Amino acid sequence: MKGLPVLCLLLWTCAVYLVGIYLFVGGFLLVRLEVNRTSTCGDVLEPGEEPVDFCRARPRFRRAVVLIIDALKIDFARFDPSKSDPRPYENKLPVLEETLSSKPSQSRLYPFRADPPTTTMQRIKGFTTGSLPTFVDVGNNFASSAILEDNLIHQLGQMGKRVVFMGDDTWESLFPKKFHRSLPFPSFNVKDLHTVDNGILQHLYTTMVGDSWDVLVAHFLGVDHCGHRFGPDHPAMADKLTQMDRVIRSVIDRLQNDTLLVLMGDHGMTDTGDHGGESQKETDAALFLYSPSPIFPGPPSQMDPDVVPQTDLVPTLALLLGIPIPYSSVGQVLLPLFHPPGVAGGAVGGLSQLEALWINVKQVNRFLETYSGMAKDIAPESLSQLKEQFARISSDYLSSVREGRPPSAQLASSLQAYLTAVRDTCRATWARFNPLKMAAGLAILGFACLMCFVLSELSLPLIQEAGAGLKAPAAVALAAGASVAAAQLLTRGHAEAAWCLAAGAFCSELFFFWTARRLNAPAVLKNGTKAGKSGRWLTARRLLVPPLVVPLLRCASLLSDSYVIAEGRVVTFLLFSLALYIPIHLNWDGLLLPPSPDPLKTAGLLPSPALSPSTVRKESCALLACSGLLIGSLFLSLSFHGCREEQGLCQPSPFLSSLSRLQDSQIKNLHYILSVVSLGICTYLLRHCLCHYGNLNASGGAVFAARWVLPLLSVCLGLHWAVSATPEDSFRNLAELIRLAQLALPRAAFCLLGLGLGLIWLDPLTVFVKARAAGSARGAHLPPPRYRASTGISPQAELHHLIPQIYQRMRRSLEDGEPAGGGGEADGRPAVEAYGLGTVYSAPLLLFGGLLGIGLLLLHPEGMAASFLLLLLEMGALLYIHASSITLSGLQGAYSGGFNVPWTPVVLWSLAATQFFHATGHLPTFPSIQWSAAFVGFPNGHTGTIVPASLVTLNTFASHILFAVSCPLLLFWPLVCEVRGSRGGRGGGEDGEDAVMEMRLRENPQQFSSALLQLSTRYLFILGAQVFSSVCAAAILRRHLMVWKVFAPKLMFEASGFLMSCLFLLVGVTLVLRVDVAVGRWFKRLVPDASR
């Protein structure tokens, strides 16, 4: 068997997929490191000898009211009296215009430009920290969304200011326990336009009149929800904006002289009322500043900016209220709010423009230094440029202060230029989708899927002329990558790895298609019947069969947020539909029932004598029973699902909480017993299966693993559950022992797992050859005389004769009862009995998967044992359904696909992987990650991050891993089950067509390789199509309300799951190849002895 080409082709396919995902994610998910340092009043940001603590200076304003109207677009705030027939959202806030014209030195209206992603949570983060939050702010713990970076609310609290908050409950989750008083209202239901707003209005005015606050934050959601529900161009929006107009009026009436009013939107909205992206309609919100006392020198002038970036609010508010600017802010103070040089501000207090700018510049420079020390994502050349600029202006400023002369006019503008440059650099790094990368990633992924499909169709010709079809794409990929790297180095001085990889992947894909076309032509010519078939690949009839419709529906379901939220049930539904389809389809083809004794159907039409009604009936019953088992386990697995927060009335599975959390001891015992029993059944089933096919007789490493490591591992697991479930205080005198056991048991389990897997890898053969007659072990292998005559021919030909001989012996020994009983032969011929040869490939794989499964169960809550049992049962049911349907087709001569695995079982297999992702209590959301997995065996925490991260990954993708590893079983199982069909059917007839189980694979090594390649690529195709469609969902719906809540997390989980599946599929395939090599050696050892 040609193992290497299979492995290389698979590796290359996986690599191409991963390059596509990497490219897309690099353009879509912007990542930024969080700096968790905070500014304090002691920071020396002022020039001069002794540090001036500016916190103690009198601030410009004592109090501030911050009104946030979610999605208050700048168009809503502008007023155009000339419009005779305004649209529903126009001219609905006349209060702003009236104030602006009557009190020009007290109020300003600016467009307020948000940075993408323009979603509420990221925006709140943005205008409280002053930074540019991305989707993934590394350093943030995923489990809670609390802001850990330095921010305005934190600084206000540090200074003893009382912050009162009311409105959108997102704030409460971002700033838990940071407010003096907090009145959050539920924000989740987009259809609810009034709850939040009315809740605020009940408390806003009474709070404002009182004196128990310094900063009041009120976040209204009605406008945003109205946009999502009806769009801006709807009468409901007019009503909502008119209500806001009244609110603003009342707030302005109640303001006092020392109070600043900040009215703003967090982002805009598109014409359909959505937001999240980076078009100007989404980014441009309104910012309205007002104070009862004059704050601006006069009416709007040249000095006023056209647009205020959202980051600028943070330093401005901080300096106006007299608190330090938050550490990670990259904003720039809003100059019109500070005194121009020359005008003394002593009367009202506060900083001059230049002072404010200087403090700002120092703070930004400090942040930039800290950040560039931590992360390397800012381009080095722009960093050095900024450093140079800072050195120049700081020396300018300091010398002018030291000499006491008025600073030059350019200084202010160069300070501003520096701040702008820093912000632009940061924005280029963090806050911009990279559409080019996204498109390239999409293209590569799409082609990779297509490539997988072509590979699976052309697996046989590819294997037949392996090597030639493989080296060329690799060379092309390398050449393309290197040339792109060289081009980048020449033009820009540095090369970006992503583009080199992209070029390599893309070129190799194109080259593959070119090769495939060439390969396809002879394949078609050789086989006349196939020519017609492959020509009509894409006809509706071929595409509308359920095995392809179901994955298509599955991919389509990833494009809708409702379906992603209900994914667990959707996948179960589809799986169930496909499971029902198999028997119905078989019945439609007339294969399920034995053919009726029909006068028209003459005996000549019957395909083979094997077709006896009892055989068919037996197979059909097995098939139906397995379908029942599959459906039953599908139904039961629904009770292990967790709940997303979007699913309102959902109750998470009681099995998800660990035993130690249960209070009632009776329920606890019940759960424990259930878990242990499930674990026991799992272990028993695995052992029984191996025993049944005679794989437990040998003495190799794999058999040792099956005999001893597997049960020991289960015992370890059961004890570990018992120990970890004991309450802390029940056995006081045994506390030390319990603690030791909590540490030692899981670690022992890990070691056992490692030992077992290693042993299987080192010695995967589970074949036991037994000599019956002679005393000498070697001599007994002598084949019967008729084969001994062939001593003269080559060992290769000898193999061909010898192998069937061994099968026959083995089969006979199987027939005489269980292998342990041994098969004696009456006629005294020397008997060779090779136990377990028929399952030589599947046994190690099964054992490997079983050990891995029990190991992964260790990382889950105890109650999940039952779910893992269901997983095992479902896997078995799927395998037997597949085997039975192949046998049924084969019995009536309808199936002639060699070893090829048809689409239906592969689709079922991949759907089951997703289904058990949900049925083991996981969800594609970050809060649902089971972090406790990281502490199994490490109850005192970790020092590094690699071990906990890999433990959590293994826990999260357990079902992907198990199904990927055991995927090759789909290829073996019809062969394993072959013996059942022949036993009943042929009644012990011994012609050449005998039951040889998996040894058939050794007889046709090329078909074996091609079937293995085809199976793996089909599996990869289905998984890849799912990744592709979730990538499409993220790309197309990047403006969707739910993109950061549903689609982006789904994309990340899907991509990581795909990565794990690839990895473990490769492990499974490699194990099969390893077994093949071992079997080859075993035969080589056998042949020379035998022929001598």
Place this chain on the structure above:
Amino acid sequence: MWDHEIRAMASTHAIIASSVFMATVLLAVFVPGFSVYGMHLLWIYAVSGAVTAVSVSVFWLLGISPPTKKHTLGYKLSRLFRSCLYFLLSCLFFHTVVVLYGAPLIESALETFSLSVLLTSLTTLRCLCVLGPHVQAWIRVFSRHGAMSVWDTALQITVACTLIGAWLGAFPIPLDWDRPWQVWPVSCSVGAMIGYLTGLVAAPAWIHYHRKHLTYKCK
């Protein structure tokens, strides 16, 4: 070849379809405040009843049902009894399947059962009418070469359309549109009904266009 039978089938189907419409219209006229969504169970039972009554009488009058060998009263009675039993069992079977598909187990069990009654009266009842209470024959009919008359082919088509309609009807349920027809089991029963009506129209049409290729073994 079977022009006569196709014509008979088309008129039978027209009668059955009109009975569905009549049931709905009568409900709308005589029950104040009636709507298919608002009083869904009433609609289901009315339609099921109408289809059952009309199908049984039409098929009995036409004499499609397989000829009984014995004509004793006892045999006929046992046949009737077995048909009723199969009807009930089929309701339970559909109920189980629908629950396994993900319908709530305990709450709204009545709704689920009503849906299964509807499905039974649209599919199993026809099997009973055409093939009599023989499960073997039912299974045999749903294979490629299992149809033995035009009526068997029509049975295949209507049953498949009804079940596919009900299956497709489940698709809008998870969507967050909050429409009245997304409530369980409205979309499924409406889907099944639409599928059934489609099947009624499609069966004679399909048979008419494929009459050249259809060959049946004699019974």
